[in-house]
Structure formats: C-alpha cells, structure tokens
Amino acid sequence: MNGICEECNTVFIAKRSDRIFCSSRCLERNWRKNNVEWNREYFRQYRANHTEKIRSHRTKSYLKNLDKVSKHRREYKVRNRDKISTQNKQINQKLKLRAHSIINGGNEISCRLCGLRDMNNLTLDHINGRDKDKIIDRLHGISLYRYVIKHPEEAAKCLQTLCNGCNQIKYTPKIIADKDKLAHYETDRKRRRRQKESVFSLITKGFPIECVKCAQNDINNLTADRINHRDSGDEFRGTNLYRYMLIHPEIAFQYQILCFGCNTAKAGTNRATKLVTI
DSSP, X not given: OEEEOTTTOOEEEOSSTTOOOSSHHHHHHHHHHHTHHHHHHHHHHHHHHOHHHHHHHHHHHHHHTHHHHHHHHHHHHHHTHHHHHHHHHHHHHHHHHHHHHHHTTTSOOOOTTXXXXXXXXXXXXXXXXXXXXXXXXXXXXXXXHHHHHHOHHHHHHHEEEEEHHHHHHHTSOOOOSSHHHHHHHHHHHHHHHHHHHHHHHHHHTTSOOOOTTTOOOOGGGEEEEESSOOOXXXXXXXXXXXXXXXXXXXXXXXXXXXXXXXHHHHHHHHHHHHHHHO
C-alpha cells in the first residue's frame, strides 16, 4: 500500500495503514516543529547542566580540525565582509546604548553639560581623569562599554555621558603649574581665538558665527568643516588651515561652520554612504 509522507510529501510503501511518515527522520522533524518550546527548554537545561562536557567536546573538536576550521573562517570572512561589518556595528551600538543607560541611571540619555541626545555624538567620559592603577581608566571604546555592563556600580561613580564637543572642551588645559608657561599659554590662546574668529567671519560673510546644523554658537566648540569630502591634497587642518585661509580667503566658500558633535555625525554618515556605494 502506497502512502504520502506528511513531512516531505514523498510517496512511500506503507506497511501499515496508520503510517504517515516515510522515515524516522521525518517523524522526528515533524515532532520538533510541533514541540518547539519544549525542545528549546530541554536543550537550555541540558546546556546549563553539562557546561563542562560541552566545552570539553568543543575544544577537542576544534583542536582536531584546526586547519579546516581556520580555512573555513578565513573564507567566510572574505565572502561575508559587509555582513560581518553590519553585525559588528549593530552589536557595538547595542553595547553603547546599554552602557549609557547604566551611566544615566535608566533616565533619558543625553550630554550632562549641553543636553545633546544624538547617540552618534555621545561618548563616555572619565569624571576625574584617567588613573593608570584602575582597570576602568585604562579602557576605552567597546572594551569600556563591556566593562560598564559587567561592573555597573563602579562605572556609575567614575563615568559620565558627554557629547564629543563638551568632551573636547573639558580636556583643554586649564591649569598650568609654571607661571611663565601659564602666561604664554593664555597669550597664545587669545591669539588663536582671534585667528579663529577672523576665519569664521570669512566663512559666514558677516552672518552670526554658529553651527549650521544645530545653531550652537560657543566658538570653543566650533570648527571649520569642508562641505565636500576632503581630497588627498587637503593637507591643512586646525591652526594651519586657519592661517592658510587668511592668506587665501578665496577658498572660504568651500567650508562651513559645524560644532564638534555635528561634524562627527557628518563623518559617520559619510562613511556609511561610502560603504553602501561600494
């Protein structure tokens, strides 16, 4: 007597009239589909009760097939470079969000000084500076986010959320022990500020000096940004760029005023656009 398997829809010879699967494999596959939650719970408990056994088996299997595994990993990375990059960015973004949520005590995530809420512009800042004797003060980036998640109480005392602009301003030298160096520093800072204001006036053509994106007008937090992407020949940055622009004011139309936060966000958008284009 012929029958049709309910799992794979193949015709098979049924020895009994009540047989509806062609093989034990199809029977098991169908049972797993109908008992998904039970199956998940069973394997979850098994992994919890046999952690050492599973770890030992994986280690032995890895060492036995080391060359094969290494070759497969290399080939997979080459074939799925964009996929891996996207996954890593998503994981890093989730870690960053969790870390900032812990530092802000579950409240709305924003810069502690200016209230900016753009996650692309926010970073973790060490409140009292870095101390090499503490592990948390030697970490940065993703490593710091992972440490914050593992040690939330310690991190909440040592770290705060700042935007890139406020973080830049905070670490501008404010106190210098040597009085002669302090006087020289103050004179040089005033000169640089006048130079910066002159360049920004060229760029804005007499209009108020402020960020074209968020209208922030603190000159310590503003910078000259190239409207189009930088070319390989654009060698001038910072003070050197300001000096060059004062000598060649005709290039001022190629620049705009942005705060550090908006400038960082623009750079991230440009990188993402470049990856999509490629």
